[in-house]
Amino acid sequence: MDFNSQLFNLDIETFAKIIDAMYDEVLIYDGNYNIAYINQACSRHYCCSPKEMIGKNFFDFIEDKWWEPSVLPLVYKNKKSYAIKQTVYTGKELLTIAVPIFDQNNEIKYVVMNVRDEVKEKDIVNASERIETFYSEKMNTPVFKSKIMTELMELIKKISTVNVNVILLGESGTGKTMYAQFLHSISDRKDKPFVSINCASIPQELLESELFGYAKGAFTGAKTQGKKGLFEIAHEGILFLDEITELSLSAQAKLLHVLQNGEFLPLGATVPVKVNVRIIAATNKNLKNLVNTGNFREDLYYRLNVVEIYIPPLRSRKNDILPLINFFLIEFNKKYNVTRYFSETALSILKNYKWQGNVRELKHVVERLVITSDTMIIDASMLPKTLFNIVDEIDDKLPSQIQSFDSAMNDFEEKLVKRAYAQNNTSRKLAKYFMITQTRANKLIRKHITNNTSF
Numbered sequence: 001m002d003f004n005s006q007l008f009n010l011d012i013e014t015f016a017k018i019i020d021a022m023y024d025e026v027l028i029y030d031g032n033y034n035i036a037y038i039n040q041a042c043s044r045h046y047c048c049s050p051k052e053m054i055g056k057n058f059f060d061f062i063e064d065k066w067w068e069p070s071v072l073p074l075v076y077k078n079k080k081s082y083a084i085k086q087t088v089y090t091g092k093e094l095l096t097i098a099v100p101i102f103d104q105n106n107e108i109k110y111v112v113m114n115v116r117d118e119v120k121e122k123d124i125v126n127a128s129e130r131i132e133t134f135y136s137e138k139m140n141t142p143v144f145k146s147k148i149m150t151e152l153m154e155l156i157k158k159i160s161t162v163n164v165n166v167i168l169l170g171e172s173g174t175g176k177t178m179y180a181q182f183l184h185s186i187s188d189r190k191d192k193p194f195v196s197i198n199c200a201s202i203p204q205e206l207l208e209s210e211l212f213g214y215a216k217g218a219f220t221g222a223k224t225q226g227k228k229g230l231f232e233i234a235h236e237g238i239l240f241l242d243e244i245t246e247l248s249l250s251a252q253a254k255l256l257h258v259l260q261n262g263e264f265l266p267l268g269a270t271v272p273v274k275v276n277v278r279i280i281a282a283t284n285k286n287l288k289n290l291v292n293t294g295n296f297r298e299d300l301y302y303r304l305n306v307v308e309i310y311i312p313p314l315r316s317r318k319n320d321i322l323p324l325i326n327f328f329l330i331e332f333n334k335k336y337n338v339t340r341y342f343s344e345t346a347l348s349i350l351k352n353y354k355w356q357g358n359v360r361e362l363k364h365v366v367e368r369l370v371i372t373s374d375t376m377i378i379d380a381s382m383l384p385k386t387l388f389n390i391v392d393e394i395d396d397k398l399p400s401q402i403q404s405f406d407s408a409m410n411d412f413e414e415k416l417v418k419r420a421y422a423q424n425n426t427s428r429k430l431a432k433y434f435m436i437t438q439t440r441a442n443k444l445i446r447k448h449i450t451n452n453t454s455f
């Protein structure tokens with residue numbers, strides 16, 4: 001077809017721009033499995049720019065299992081069109097339609113693929129708007145996929161509009177602060193203040209005046225006009241008391257008083273201030289234990305924990321790890337203006353790591369790797385060595401009780417392979433290191449690194 005034909009009424013440059021701007025991915029292979037063209041939509045699907053993909057061969061991607069199942073060989077073999085659902089290495093599901101284009105001799109000249117996100121019809125209507133707002137909306141919305149977090153999210157939505165106090169429990173870095181902010185953003189108090197204070201970061205002697213304020217000339221050194229406390233500032237909104245266990249017993253008594261009476265007396269004041277404040281408190285300590293040992297008031301505990309929400313550690317909700325990695329990857333690729341993605345092996349190691357520092361640690365690792373890597377693919381060899389160090393813990397002590405000899409040996413083999421793989425991240429290198437055949441090394445990699453299904 002002649003591109004100058006009046007049929008188009010478009011010059012080739014404009015035409016190319018239009019295809020590039022299409023929401024669906026357009027991917028064109030030549031007759032030899034090479035990518036001849038791909039439009040910008042590929043960055044949404046594979047976290048990768050067209051420049052990085054054009055010219056590459058289909059089998060370069062297959063080796064790294066970019067998408068499964070693959071359809072291209074079928075099109076070349078049977079010389080007909082196919083439509084299939086594919087899963088990309090990021091976990092994204094796509095609908096791919098592949099159409100062959102023939103030359104005069106009826107040989108395949110090109111294969112044109114149209115790759116579409118699995119979006120629901122109602123989303124398509126607002127597609128452009130959706131893309132614009134997706135990033136900013138997502139920034140303050142927790143990312144999750146696990147069943148336990150899905151249920152927890154349901155609970156948060158349910159209680160968001162009910163005026164009850166909430167306690168968020170969980171290890172450091174699990175997302176307590178984030179969920180507190182999220183709860184505020186969907187609550188009926190969203191247009192009122194969200195005031196946050198970390199009770200551990202303020203000296204105890206200042207904490208009470210910070211929370212409740214003081215009247216004119218309440219004490220020497222006080223501002224002459226007095227000072228509004230955070231309770232007053234949070235009026236009609238939400239006060240987030242982070243690290244609540246750090247409140248002194250006297251501050252706890254005052255807090256209980258406000259919760260019971262809806263009013264408090266600023267330092268040195270004679271007239272009480274009435275407030276309507278919803279409290280969200282958080283701690284990474286065992287609050288019930290502190291109550292039992294007399295370090296936290298029991299009556300305050302019951303006032304605060306009308307709803308108690310426990311955010312589980314990341315290692316016990318492994319299905320959230322991949323979505324979180326992808327989310328942070330997009331965030332940091334955008335922030336640092338680069339295009340990086342993880343190799344499948346690297347992802348597998350990240351998914352199976354124990355993440356003692358929870359989401360915060362994962363986020364930092366992704367950020368560091370995006371900044372320090374200068375190749376498009378972040379491979380297992382680039383991961384911090386600490387991610388492989390589990391083996392060191394068992395080197396000098398045997399477990400007091402083992403399930404069986406075989407399972408203990410299997411555990412040991414896994415740790416040995418993981419540690420060795422950190423330094424020798426191809427089957428060839430690993431084979432040399434262990435002095436075994438490459439086939440056996442390959443088997444070990446598949447068993448302990450890439451096919452780890454323990455989550």
Ligand SMILES: Nc1ncnc2c1ncn2[C@@H]1O[C@H](COP(=O)(O)OP(=O)(O)OP(=O)(O)O)[C@@H](O)[C@H]1O
Binds near residue numbers: 175179283284360
């Ligand atoms: N589900 C999530 N989706 C996206 N980002 C998350 C999620 N959970 C946590 N984060 C991010 O991880 C980091 C740590 O989370 P956050 O500060 O809320 O943890 P925390 O439980 O309050 O920790 P600490 O006990 O130390 O205060 C933050 O940058 C937060 O934005």
Ligand SMILES: [Mg+2]
Binds near residue numbers: 176177178
């Ligand atoms: Mg916090």
